[in-house]
Amino acid sequence: MIEEHPRLGFAILGAVLAALLFVVLLIVRGGGSAVDGTGITYEAAPAPASTGAAPLTRTNTSSRSAQRAPFAVSQAWATRIGAKVGIPAAAMAAYGSVELRLHAAQPGCHLAWNTLAGIGWVESQHGTIGGRTLLTDGRSSTPVIGPALNGQGFAAIRSTPTSAQWHGDSTWEHAIGPLQFIPSTWERWAADGDGDGVKDPLDLDDAALAAGRYLCADGHDLATVSGWNAAIHSYNHDRSYVLSVLDAANTYASRATS
Numbered sequence: 001m002i003e004e005h006p007r008l009g010f011a012i013l014g015a016v017l018a019a020l021l022f023v024v025l026l027i028v029r030g031g032g033s034a035v036d037g038t039g040i041t042y043e044a045a046p047a048p049a050s051t052g053a054a055p056l057t058r059t060n061t062s063s064r065s066a067q068r069a070p071f072a073v074s075q076a077w078a079t080r081i082g083a084k085v086g087i088p089a090a091a092m093a094a095y096g097s098v099e100l101r102l103h104a105a106q107p108g109c110h111l112a113w114n115t116l117a118g119i120g121w122v123e124s125q126h127g128t129i130g131g132r133t134l135l136t137d138g139r140s141s142t143p144v145i146g147p148a149l150n151g152q153g154f155a156a157i158r159s160t161p162t163s164a165q166w167h168g169d170s171t172w173e174h175a176i177g178p179l180q181f182i183p184s185t186w187e188r189w190a191a192d193g194d195g196d197g198v199k200d201p202l203d204l205d206d207a208a209l210a211a212g213r214y215l216c217a218d219g220h221d222l223a224t225v226s227g228w229n230a231a232i233h234s235y236n237h238d239r240s241y242v243l244s245v246l247d248a249a250n251t252y253a254s255r256a257t258s
Contacts, residue, residue, distance in 0.1 A: 071101040085255040087117055088134040091126040091178075094193065094204045098212040109216035110223035114256070116208055118249030119179060119235065127178035127204055134178075138194065138204040146175035149182075157182070166201070177201035179211050189214050211235070 073096035075089070082092035095113040102111050120126045127140040134140055149157040150172045157173035163183035167174040175182050181189070181201045190199040193209035200206050215235065221227035232242045 071104070072097045073100060081256055085117075085252045087120075087252070088126055088128065090134050090136050090138050091117070091120060091204055094138055094208040095120065097205070098193065098208045101209065102212050102216055106213075106216045108219070108221055110221055111212050111216055112222070112253075114249045114252040115215070115222060115228070115232075115245075116212060117252045118245040118247075119211060119232075120204070120208070121248040121252075122241065122244045123180040124178040134204065138206075139200075139202055140178060143176070143202050144178050144180070146180055148172040148174055159183075162187075177207050178204045179207040181207065181210065185214075186210065 073093055075093065078093035078096060079089045081087075081096075082089040085092075087095075092113075095116040098116060099111055099113045102109055117126070124140075124144045127134040127138075127144060129144060132140040132142055132144065145167045147154065148169060148171075149155050159167070159169050159171060159173045160183075161170075163173060164170045166176045166183055173182060173184075176186070177200075179201070183201075186201045189210040190201070191206050191209040191213060192199050193205035193207075194203065198206075199210075201210070215222065215231040218230075218234070220231040220234075222231055229242060232245050233239075235245075236242070
């Protein structure tokens, strides 16, 4: 959950060199812990996923919209890698396409799909939590709505007439969608990932692009341990959350390259 209070590379050589550099970084650190900008110590961040498992070219097939096509991974890649790592193809397409898009728009961020996948698993099991199914359009079979932020184990945040339209609670706020955006955070980072003209936090395509932009804000370089830690910590200010995302992201990277 985002707390309110608080390309894939087209140049294959560059991606490989970046991956090798990161491996060297982990070796030098002994694969141990790192301290981010908040002073909190975490384990080493996952290596970039562009080490053979990533789609190294844009799709040549049709997309859900003409606007999405320039930055969409191929459906064949999403299906193949999704089956290999245990992620629905629609979610893999969303995560991979965001990596492609942000590699072009913010190359210094080095966001990899497995980081988004780690967040997607922790937040909602890629929109399938509670027996839901992730549909081919990126939406869950029923909306993913978090618990009331009523101060009982969570921050106390009042809803607004606008935010209540997303979750139906006129009193308390709820995080919404597969990546669990608080509505006020969504208002700032809202994105149209699939080019359908709608910015919808319940659509994983849109939510993944918004989350990617959020992670890449403030000049975070996710190819470094400190940058990765700081980015995930900014998404949710909780050490256990960062470690859970780390574990999931590393698991997906390992499965994809095995």
